[in-house]
Amino acid sequence: MIPNDTPWSGLEAGKIDTRRISAAARWNWFWAVMPRADVALVLQLLNLPQPAPDLPKLRNLDIRFQTLPGGPILYIRLKDNAQLELFETLCRDVMAAGELAETEAEALERAIGRTFRWHYLLRGGKLDVLPEEAQKGLIGEIEVLKLLIASLGAKPALTAWTGPSGAPKDFELKTDCIEVKARRGASQPFVKISNEHQLADVPDRHLWLAILAVDKVQPPHGRTLTEYVAEVTELLEWTEPSAIMDWDLHLADAGYDVLHDYSAWRWIVSPPDFHTITEGFPRIAAPVPLGLSGVTYALALSACAPFRARWDDVRSGLVNEGQQ
Structure with a gap:
């Protein structure tokens, strides 16, 4: 069950249901709910990058490219809804990084790069500052x-x-x-x-x-x-x-x-x-x-x-x- 106070409220499970985050955004970002009711952030692309870049491998996230009827996408899907609040913060941070880009290719690089910034925390790393x-x-x-x-x-x-x-x-x-x-x-x-x-x-x-x-x-x-x-x-x-x-x-x-x-x-x-x-x-x-x-x-x-x-x-x- 998706809480009503999240950006994903109102989206339907059972299919990929999306809502554009902001009409004023430079790039095509969407809140999404995947077929299994997992929430996600989606970046719609004109083209898949060639060659495909390495993607972070995180315990609680699934990060992949996929080609849909409407075109290719990069999606970041949360596997564990117990981390929903933290995931929303991650999504907004990733989008903010991508919005600084001048080209779609650079937006994709920035989005993936910012996700790597989070990988240490979400893979269960130490929460303390470095001594x-x-x-x-x-x-x-x-x-x-x-x-x-x-x-x-x-x-x-x-x-x-x-x-x-x-x-x-x-x-x-x-x-x-x-x-x-x-x-x-x-x-x-x-x-x-x-x-x-x-x-x-x-x-x-x-x-x-x-x-x-x-x-x-x-x-x-x-x-x-x-x-x-x-x-x-x-x-x-x-x-x-x-x-x-x-x-x-x-x-x-x-x-x-x-x-x-x-x-x-x-x-x-x-x-x-x-x-x-x-x-x-x-x-x-x-x-x-x-x-x-x-x-x-x-x-x-x-x-x-x-x-x-x-x-x-x-x-x-x-x-x-x-x-x-």
């Missing part, structure tokens, strides 16, 4: 990601960003890997290495360690995590909108939720210092003696100094890789 250490770590990775976007382009850089998925290295490219460490500038001159795999060699790849100072400051100084995220989102919206979907998915995997309030924390970040991990670099790396695992240790910055490298040195190898 301070996780905020620092994400900001550090975003700063390195920005350098890679400038050098390689958005999509190759996002493909290389493997840290949020739990990979051993934060960035993995064809011939290079980058591990990122964020630290407080005023803390002891060490960085924490979380396990023996972080600085372990990768066959046929060069390994770099990027260290950044990420410090908490008082207003009006610094920026919130939300603002660091928004900077990259705006960059992608202007330069490569088709990459926003990948960006949103990475953020969700990192535990970032656009609905969370990060205004209580403001941060300043230094440019990253890069180090080449070669023979002689101080580290405990896999393989470790049999019976040991999860080796955590403190790495002194002074011991890393002889292995400092310029970003230009790192970038030249990455650019050459991108041309292969």
Whole structure:
């Protein structure tokens, strides 16, 4: 039973029954009730995208393309009506994102990308904001990601960003890997290495360690995590909108939720210092003696100094890789 105080009230089950959301909308959005009485948001399209983009896979949502007698559609269907109120908020947010587009193809990209923003929450992820250490770590990775976007382009850089998925290295490219460490500038001159795999060699790849100072400051100084995220989102919206979907998915995997309030924390970040991990670099790396695992240790910055490298040195190898 659909409550009367929802946008879907009055629509009939047993068929796809729809109601246009707004005659003033730029694109053709509809509230819909599907044959099994499931509520949905529908975007009517002139053409199906070729090739079809990846769609979010969410536990409580069904997101698909379908061709009807009136033309193709994208629909987002709620499987569990217990989440009806949250689903309405999602639908309005998705539509608002799509309405910013100048073309139908861009509207579709924005709608799918915004749905990815929600996937972490709706798949049962944590509802809490990221703790301070996780905020620092994400900001550090975003700063390195920005350098890679400038050098390689958005999509190759996002493909290389493997840290949020739990990979051993934060960035993995064809011939290079980058591990990122964020630290407080005023803390002891060490960085924490979380396990023996972080600085372990990768066959046929060069390994770099990027260290950044990420410090908490008082207003009006610094920026919130939300603002660091928004900077990259705006960059992608202007330069490569088709990459926003990948960006949103990475953020969700990192535990970032656009609905969370990060205004209580403001941060300043230094440019990253890069180090080449070669023979002689101080580290405990896999393989470790049999019976040991999860080796955590403190790495002194002074011991890393002889292995400092310029970003230009790192970038030249990455650019050459991108041309292969």
